[in-house]
Amino acid sequence: MKFIDEFRDAGLAQKLAHRIAAISTRPARLMEFCGGHTVAIMRNGIRQLLPPNIEMLSGPGCPVCVTANADIDKAIALAALPDVIITTFGDMLKVPGSYSSLQKARAAGSDIRVVYSTQDALQIAADNPRRPVIFLGIGFETTAPTVAAAVLQADLKNLRNFYVLCLLKTTPPPMKALLDLGEVKLNGIVCPGHVSSIIGTKPYETYARNYGIACVVAGFEPVDILQAVEMLIAQIESGKPDVEIAYRRGVRPEGNPRALELMRNVFEASAADWRGIGTIPGSGLKLKKEYATFDAALEFEVEPPPAREAPGCRCGEVLRGVVRPPQCGLFRKVCTPENPIGPCMVSSEGTCAAYYQFGGMDGR
């Protein structure tokens, strides 16, 4: 298949792996921020192709995984309100909150519907004019423009029963937070592909300049990722950290100005709670005042019981790259995709799920 097979070419992948091994002379610790990269790396066995001195860590780049328990509890509480229809991407259903999950709430009678786009949610709102339809806005800058567009459309069509529980997050603030925490010493970051197609590369410049960390935006095919690793290692070896793009077919340095404008028109930055990291100022997106009537958090009053974390679950540390899933005592023993204790085991992009599904071939 065109534009896919080229990037899965075995000969090219092997050649890149050899080149990486040839130029790499010192230990290098790289973090892929994005959950899509984690899955691609595990699924293609990319670690096996890298020399042992290159370590790859997974970061907090799965939007489902970083959603705080309190926010999931709030969604479940909203679902229990009379007549409310909750619309959500499927990944959220199984994520355990403090006491329940949306899936369990649905079995108990709440009307919770899986949608594949915000357009589906709008349609449900149009079809059920007498019932409040709440879309769970979870995601990063890749999802945010579509949520913004949905709010604008709802406004235009006067769909007053459409609401968003806005839990959208932005990626640069938690990257900075991780670096400032200093728990993990990184040499390079595999910057997210889809997010960068929206925000461009400017936000990463501070990491290269002020933290001395190599940054390369990568695509999601094996050759994309290996190329990014090669560029990162070249930067690290030369001692000249920079921001580069190894995914030129998807990402321009300036990002997507139209999507960014859409976001600016509808959202403003706010503090957001990140599982495993805590509250990070300016890392969330909330609806601007002019669109406040679409904000489910303002329009509905719910008081879920105080949030709690599952005892023994180390998702937080996994998300910060401090531990790998097999180092968690619950991994594979108690926590499995059928019985997930933490969100990293639930989402298809979760680090624990990726390790569970594809891992075990190498200890690294």
Add this chain to the structure above:
Amino acid sequence: MEDKILLAHGSGSKLSHDLVEKILAPPIDNPILARMDDSAVFDLAGRLAYTTDSYVVNPIFFPGGDIGRLAICGTVNDLSMSGAQPLYLSLALIIEEGLEIADLRRIVESIRDTAEEAGVQIITGDTKVVNHGKADRLFINTSGIGVIGEGVDISGSNARPGDRIILSGGIGEHGMAVMSRREGLEFKLPVASDCAPLNKLVAGMLAASSNIHSLRDPTRGGLASTLNEFARQSGVGINIEEDKIRVHDGVRGACELLGLDPLYIANEGKLVACVTPADADRVLAAMKKNQYAAQAAVIGEVTAEHPGRVVMKTGIGSSRIVDMPTGEILPRIC
């Protein structure tokens, strides 16, 4: 007769009789069914295989098939995978009131055509009509009986180290064909369900070799599930190569778009076989003569290493574990 199914069609009244006698029975008629007694009565000798399955696919018509064809193929294939020659099927319909009678006719005709193609007879049946909302248009249950030939011993627990693993063609077509017709997920996908009766394919394979150890049709859970079942049941490891597994471009494209892995998507007209190495070429040649297995290929082999695990050599030359699917992949595809 009315143009829609009414509750009265299931009441045992004249309307019910009309439904059976005018619409359901004539296309599938045969001497055993025609007696219209409480049970089908027939003679059968030898080792028998017996299976049942229910079909709740949504939508009931999809590219490449419909719930009727699926209900016949599913049961015919389950019998075939035990090495049995399928002979007789039962057919039970649970109809939601309001189903268009024209649609019901189309499905019964499809059942007739598929049964004819497979060479099986439907010898007993049942019809129920339930209130609106208590079923989704039409649910079907079929069961089937088949006869197992002398010396045939096929089981998921018979795979042995060294066995070649043969896959009969491209994967994921049924799952993606149904998915493409789902509400809210309408994308143009030139992929039709592979739904097909495989009994003649299996008969050809059995004629070519008496050393076929395991056979299974990778339906729900896809190829990944079937291989994991073999590995666990037989206590062996399985090695496969990603490059050898055929995936139709349309299926690949849709999987990329939806973030799905074709290894986990359902098939309804494919089989996987574990065959003694010396016979593999002969079995493969026999398979390729069948219209439903023209693209059959050896995709890997059974190994004594890593028992219970399926390991795949990826397209870029590394390897990874292929685990059982977890949770719901695509709801109600069969």
